[in-house]
Amino acid sequence: MSANVAAMSHPALSEPAIAELYRFDCAGQLPLCEAGEPASFRFLNSAGQAPAVLICDHASRRIPARLERLGLDGAELARHIAWDIGVAEVAAQLAPALDCPCVLSDFSRLVIDANRRTGSSGSIPAVSDGTEIPGNRNLGEVHRRARVEQLFKPYHAAVSRQIEAKLAEGRPPLLIFLHSFTPVMDGFRRPWEIGILWNEDDRIARPLIEALRARGLTVGDNEPYSGASSEDYGLHAHGEGRGLPSALIELRQDLVDTREGVQRWARILRDVLKPLLAQQRDMANIPSEGQT
Ligand SMILES: [Zn+2]
Numbered sequence: 542m543s544a545n546v547a548a549m550s551h552p553a554l555s556e557p558a559i560a561e562l563y564r565f566d567c568a569g570q571l572p573l574c575e576a577g578e579p580a581s582f583r584f585l586n587s588a589g590q591a592p593a594v595l596i597c598d599h600a601s602r603r604i605p606a607r608l609e610r611l612g613l614d615g616a617e618l619a620r621h622i623a624w625d626i627g628v629a630e631v632a633a634q635l636a637p638a639l640d641c642p643c644v645l646s647d648f649s650r651l652v653i654d655a656n657r658r659t660g661s662s663g664s665i666p667a668v669s670d671g672t673e674i675p676g677n678r679n680l681g682e683v684h685r686r687a688r689v690e691q692l693f694k695p696y697h698a699a700v701s702r703q704i705e706a707k708l709a710e711g712r713p714p715l716l717i718f719l720h721s722f723t724p725v726m727d728g729f730r731r732p733w734e735i736g737i738l739w740n741e742d743d744r745i746a747r748p749l750i751e752a753l754r755a756r757g758l759t760v761g762d763n764e765p766y767s768g769a770s771s772e773d774y775g776l777h778a779h780g781e782g783r784g785l786p787s788a789l790i791e792l793r794q795d796l797v798d799t800r801e802g803v804q805r806w807a808r809i810l811r812d813v814l815k816p817l818l819a820q821q822r823d824m825a826n827i828p829s830e831g832q833t
Pocket of ligand 1: 598599625719720721
């Protein structure tokens with residue numbers, strides 16, 4: 542199936558629009574971060590030449606100091622609710638192995654979730670996997686807006702910058718979103734080692750699922766979550782919104798919580814993604830050079 546942007550109607554396509562990401566206005570707002578605190582994102586391997594961008598929405602569990610850990614103790618902040626365990630480590634190996642740039646969020650999803658539409662119920666969660674988040678309780682509009690303007694938008698503007706740099710080079714990138722999932726949720730032991738999530742565009746997902754299954758792996762097709770969720774943001778806004786081939790990869794966290802596991806999965810992903818990068822021109826419907 543080839544993506545038809547005009548036919549897509551996911552709510553993320555209209556809120557906030559990509560161009561709007563660049564208009565973050567912090568004037569008169571409560572400053573969230575102290576001077577010297579990190580920005581809301583990190584770039585890795587920015588000079589990577591491959592026609593792809595690796596995007597990690599939940600790479601960090603950092604909470605700006607002013608938010609006083611959202612009232613949570615260290616044990617809660619070490620749980621999967623704060624960030625995607627193992628993803629930053631896999632990305633650090635995968636981005637150079639694929640020779641592509643990578644953007645990582647540098648704030649916890651408990652402060653504001655980079656992969657939820659702003660204003661959706663999961664955007665600034667009051668409860669996450671059974672844990673109440675005191676710092677998000679009865680949060681006023683001023684505080685919500687500060688998180689959107691100072692964390693969510695600058696991070697997604699950074700993602701857009703990397704995508705637009707590739708477009709400017711005439712190489713529409715494949716977008717690979719990298720996440721990880723907790724092995725047990727609501728008492729259910731999830732059998733998948735890896736999940737591939739997609740919505741209407743299966744240009745990456747279909748061959749990726751086949752390549753992973755051919756290796757004997759237990760692969761979820763839109764499991765453990767669906768790429769069609771109306772609350773999700775990145776796959777829709779950056780991928781389908783621009784008509785770029787895109788897919789979201791979910792790694793099971795108990796497989797990437799050791800150095801050996803990180804190395805193994807970075808290698809597997811490199812091996813299954815590299816052939817797809819070589820097909821980028823076909824996938825993006827770009828005439829090969831010399832063809833009119
Ligand atoms: Zn995630």
